Amino acid sequence: MANEETINDTVIFIFGGSGDLSQRKLMPALFNLYLDNLMPKNFSIVCMGRKSMLDASFRKTILAGIKKFSRSKFDETASKKWRKFANNVQYAILDAGNKKSYAFIPQLIKQKEKEWNSLPSAMFYLAVAPQLVKPIATNLGTLDFCKDCSRARIVIEKPFGNDLQTAQELNILLKSIFKEKQIYRIDHYLGKETVQNILALRFANTLLEPVWNKNYIDHVQITNAENIGIESRGEYYERSGALRDMVQNHILQLMCMIAMEAPVNFDANEIRNKKVDVLNAIRKITKEDVPNMSIRGQYGPGWMKSKKVKGYRQEDNVNPHSTVETFAALKLYVDNWRWEGVPFYIRTGKYLQEKNTSITIHFKRSPNFAFPSEAVETWRSNVLTIAIQPEMDIALRFQAKRPGSKMVLNPVNMVFSYSSYNLPQPEAYETLLLDVMEGNATLFMRDDQVEAAWKVVMPILESWQTKTPSDFPDYQPGSWGPEDSEALIAKDGYTWINQSIHNTFKSE
Numbered sequence: 001m002a003n004e005e006t007i008n009d010t011v012i013f014i015f016g017g018s019g020d021l022s023q024r025k026l027m028p029a030l031f032n033l034y035l036d037n038l039m040p041k042n043f044s045i046v047c048m049g050r051k052s053m054l055d056a057s058f059r060k061t062i063l064a065g066i067k068k069f070s071r072s073k074f075d076e077t078a079s080k081k082w083r084k085f086a087n088n089v090q091y092a093i094l095d096a097g098n099k100k101s102y103a104f105i106p107q108l109i110k111q112k113e114k115e116w117n118s119l120p121s122a123m124f125y126l127a128v129a130p131q132l133v134k135p136i137a138t139n140l141g142t143l144d145f146c147k148d149c150s151r152a153r154i155v156i157e158k159p160f161g162n163d164l165q166t167a168q169e170l171n172i173l174l175k176s177i178f179k180e181k182q183i184y185r186i187d188h189y190l191g192k193e194t195v196q197n198i199l200a201l202r203f204a205n206t207l208l209e210p211v212w213n214k215n216y217i218d219h220v221q222i223t224n225a226e227n228i229g230i231e232s233r234g235e236y237y238e239r240s241g242a243l244r245d246m247v248q249n250h251i252l253q254l255m256c257m258i259a260m261e262a263p264v265n266f267d268a269n270e271i272r273n274k275k276v277d278v279l280n281a282i283r284k285i286t287k288e289d290v291p292n293m294s295i296r297g298q299y300g301p302g303w304m305k306s307k308k309v310k311g312y313r314q315e316d317n318v319n320p321h322s323t324v325e326t327f328a329a330l331k332l333y334v335d336n337w338r339w340e341g342v343p344f345y346i347r348t349g350k351y352l353q354e355k356n357t358s359i360t361i362h363f364k365r366s367p368n369f370a371f372p373s374e375a376v377e378t379w380r381s382n383v384l385t386i387a388i389q390p391e392m393d394i395a396l397r398f399q400a401k402r403p404g405s406k407m408v409l410n411p412v413n414m415v416f417s418y419s420s421y422n423l424p425q426p427e428a429y430e431t432l433l434l435d436v437m438e439g440n441a442t443l444f445m446r447d448d449q450v451e452a453a454w455k456v457v458m459p460i461l462e463s464w465q466t467k468t469p470s471d472f473p474d475y476q477p478g479s480w481g482p483e484d485s486e487a488l489i490a491k492d493g494y495t496w497i498n499q500s501i502h503n504t505f506k507s508e
């Protein structure tokens with residue numbers, strides 16, 4: 001079990017340290033680790049940015065972010081601990097493209113070595129715009145310290161490249177400077193409690209494994225619905241779109257967790273090997289098949305919960321004729337022995353009716369001929385639902401006899417809810433930052449994993465680029481996306497599961 005004695009002293013350098021990610025996620029996560037005594041005995045956090053700022057005013061901004069975004073309450077204990085924590089936080093101006101700007105890094109590490117009488121590790125966290133990753137990595141490469149594989153670690157935020165080619169180029173560059181084990185490509189979905197629990201559910205229970213295959217599973221649905229728009233990220237989103245922003249990384253990773261074979265152990269490479277196998281087995285969609293296997297959409301202006309909202313094309317820094325998708329749905333197959341012929345329907349979108357990330361495993365229908373026809377009017381097949389967020393539940397739908405003098409079957413849910421633990425749930429970034437400090441890469445993406453994921457989406461991206469959608473915007477905020485998305489699944493005889501677990505199946 002990690003604690004401040006077992007984690008090596010660490011200097012954390014956050015590039016883009018005055019930005020949004022740092023304020024909303026990274027600093028609250030580091031502070032929560034500190035509150036839980038999970039930071040190293042000695043640590044120092046250096047946030048870097050272009051603006052000039054005094055340490056004192058920077059700490060004030062960070063504190064405001066912690067108060068607003070942290071999962072834990074800022075009570076008296078937190079306030080006392082904040083004072084100590086803040087002493088370890090400093091701000092530095094950095095010109096990312098200027099090699100000379102980096103000279104202070106090894107000097108600071110040396111100074112900490114003396115002060116702490118230890119050999120600290122260094123984490124270089126790149127919370128920056130994608131175009132800055134190359135210059136920063138290149139300049140870090142000029143520091144001798146970065147050659148020390150046991151002490152220097154680099155963390156790269158998504159997006160990792162903009163397509164397969166740029167991801168490969170970035171991997172080549174990073175690997176010319178760092179060893180693979182020093183590189184932590186982050187996908188914050190892998191740090192979520194409910195996502196990690198998929199491994200426990202699948203591989204710590206004997207009940208599911210025998211039925212976890214094409215013989216018993218009819219199809220799988222993965223939904224990632226957001227009830228927010230692109231917010232202030234127009235510039236980024238115009239270069240990204242839903243496929244790059246959510247599918248290439250988060251959703252394919254969820255799919256890997258569902259489809260992977262059992263690992264032999266929990267070694268980082270073993271888990272990642274098993275995930276890469278899934279990505280490599282996903283049937284490549286041919287260009288001709290793209291219209292049958294994928295749907296894209298874009299939100300127009302409208303209303304979200306009685307609030308008027310802009311359409312995508314009216315958002316700041318967005319081209320008024322933009323054809324970038326804010327919704328994507330795909331039908332994928334995993335061509336291996338376990339999954340042959342089982343469709344995986346995945347979808348994601350902005351400004352959908354509600355925030356809901358969930359996975360539903362739909363089992364094959366059982367023969368129901370033993371029951372009289374009037375008994376089975378509401379009969380449904382078994383469904384296992386893994387609710388990732390905001391609900392954090394696992395539910396199994398099965399048939400029960402409705403109380404009464406007649407034999408009438410009814411679908412009911414057996415539910416496990418995370419809230420029943422009554423324990424604090426660490427945020428994904430807490431888990432992931434702690435893993436980096438401990439040198440555990442299990443929940444991070446390896447080079448071949450990222451590239452294999454790009455290979456899955458490339459034919460769709462290429463096809464979408466060549467055909468301009470004529471009907472954008474094509475869905476209303478607060479809906480479940482474009483009508484074509486319903487058609488994608490309806491033509492196979494299914495419907496998307498939209499409701500939360502607790503209401504699930506009432507209206508199906």
Ligand code: BG6
Binds near residue numbers: 158226245
């Ligand atoms: C990010 C995407 O990676 O994930 C965002 O860039 C998206 O567009 C976010 O909103 C969703 O994360 P979460 O944890 O809120 O589901």
